[in-house]
Amino acid sequence: MPPFLRAGLLTASLLAASASAHFQELIPSSSLVTDQGPAELELALTFTHPMERGPAMAMGQPVQFGVLGPAGHQDLRDRLVLHQVDGQPNFLARYRITRPGDYLFYVEPAPYWEPGEGKMIVHYTKVVVDAYGYQEGWDADVGFPVEIEPLVRPFGLWTGNLFQGIVKQDGQPVPFAEVEVEWKNDGSVEAPADAFVTQVIRADANGLFSYAMPRAGWWGFAALLEAETPMTNPEGDKVPVELGALIWVNARDMK
Template identity: 45%
Template sequence: MTKTAPLAAALALAAAPALAHYGMIIPSDPMVSQEDGRSVDLTLSFSHPFEGIGMDLARPEAFTVTHEGETTDLLGELSEATVMDHPGFTMEYALDRPGTHVFAMTPQPYWEPEEDAFITHYTKTYVAAYGDDSGWDTELGLKTEIVPLSKPFGLWTGNVFQGVVMLEGIPVANAEVEVEHYNQTGAAVPSDLMITQTIKADENGVFTYAVPASGWWGFAALNTAEEPMMYEGEEKAHELGAVIWVRFEPWSVE
């Protein structure tokens, strides 16, 4: 009994699915109307969103908003905050004009010892202001990103979301995309294997996913950078994540 216990524990640990990491930009509202006010609150974090397990987010390398083709640097306006019991950032952004505002974060590369690799998640979310959805398919030209083929707001639960995975401006054939719910209600799953859904894009880099529940859903397309990074004198793999956060609304039409 004593001899087999460590082996059983080791097997259980090996069998447990790895927790998926997500860069996160969560706005207080993805569709801001005149009645809602003239600004949106943004929360930036790095976490395991379904489990609600936070991780440390160092000050990003870049944080911007793009509107009508104009990109504005917002890095200096971020305020330090605690998100899921770990360092993160917040800010209030004034929405001066209608249309879609695309917020994007480039974090500092994160060293993940369990994966023996660095992780950088280029993270985006889209906010529509004052009933104007123009610019909802904006591509930012990030090193890697998911360009929406479905409007990334104003979606009902049960709608599909489609996007194309881009790396260095080129669609990634057969890209692997991880999908996870930001579980703010304490929902349980029958198996840990269902926490992170995994799908693959087609030969054109296009993926499709039907969302089963309302709330925020993160889509992360993962690729490995050609150039490794150095850690303690050794070359290590560098995972590049293209992350987009999309909110789905509950069906409530009478």
């Protein structure tokens, strides 16, 4: 192979890798706690590429990690335990549910410097767990600067159900926001082309987006917005900031 062609292919490969969608995962061991199920949850916090099954990126100590439940906000940062994923530091946590309610677990990770894209990344992420059939409060806002408000109850969903949400920034809908969607691949699916890895949706003029989940498992919805104020990267330069509003939703096959 001619050297110039080899260099071109290498450059294209590096660009493709840097363009892969980053998703902050916040995955509980179950989206439902029932009378027959365990009351203790394990939550995995991983910054990765879900559909491609990695590689994971290094997470710094989260700025916020907590739950909004029947008792209000609870800070859970003291429950975070370092956990290696692909040789990179990520986190696990445990939480025991003792009363009925809808529990909105959330994380504001430390800003992540992505040199391939020349920007800092902060993905404000949440997931809802329903306990003992309470089914109220699942549409509450955590209070993040960017957030997805679910219009569909984000648990107890069948494969093929339509999930809808509103992208909001500073509490207001964001017209025509771009939303990336990825499935947390369990290894059973190989994307036939790069275009199948990340699904891309454009919200409407009211910030509303819709997506029908075609397979059982965890689905991440990430609305990507640019912050008004830049951040300083590790080299001391002022750079743009990608603010991600993420919500994770689980679908099950109807058997």
